[in-house]
Amino acid sequence: MKVVEAFTDGACKGNPGPGGWGVLLRMDNQSREIFGGDGATTNNRMELTAAIEALAALKEACTVELTTDSTYVKDGVTRWMENWERNGWRTAAKKPVKNQDLWQALKAQVARHEVNWHWVKGHSGHPENELADMLANKGIAELQR
Numbered sequence: 311m312k313v314v315e316a317f318t319d320g321a322c323k324g325n326p327g328p329g330g331w332g333v334l335l336r337m338d339n340q341s342r343e344i345f346g347g348d349g350a351t352t353n354n355r356m357e358l359t360a361a362i363e364a365l366a367a368l369k370e371a372c373t374v375e376l377t378t379d380s381t382y383v384k385d386g387v388t389r390w391m392e393n394w395e396r397n398g399w400r401t402a403a404k405k406p407v408k409n410q411d412l413w414q415a416l417k418a419q420v421a422r423h424e425v426n427w428h429w430v431k432g433h434s435g436h437p438e439n440e441l442a443d444m445l446a447n448k449g450i451a452e453l454q455r
Contacts, residue, residue, distance in 0.1 A: 311424065312337060316364040316376045318383075319432070319442035320356025321450060328453055329353065331360035332445025334438050335367060342367070343441070347449035356446065357383050358412040365419035373424045379432030379439055387416060388427050 315336040322329035329351035335342045344367055357380035364376060378384055391413055399407045407413060430436045
């Protein structure tokens with residue numbers, strides 16, 4: 311199975327507000343940058359969208375080393391999602407899970423791959439995270455043209 315590194319980030323100008331997502335994909339000595347935006351969204355939705363788009367961009371099953379600066383995404387997928395699903399997409403407090411549509415889309419993409427989740431502190435000088443952030447902001451800028 312091919313091994314791909316994915317670095318993802320989301321950004322929002324206002325929360326809610328216009329937002330963007332960015333992804334750096336790297337395999338062997340090749341890299342690919344993808345990004346996009348949404349006119350009315352939240353930071354968490356853009357973080358989730360970045361992870362979904364990273365995995366969706368891969369045409370075949372891969373081992374993916376996915377790095378995010380979002381504890382919301384990493385903890386959601388590795389710690390909370392299984393319980394949310396078991397509880398009918400309700401939190402421990404019996405409230406509906408926010409962003410259920412995106413969590414379900416992420417689950418579908420994760421099922422296609424073997425994903426190892428990594429967290430890095432945002433805006434701490436991590437080169438690939440800084441690039442993903444720049445791409446997310448490019449997604450916002452493209453919207454505002």
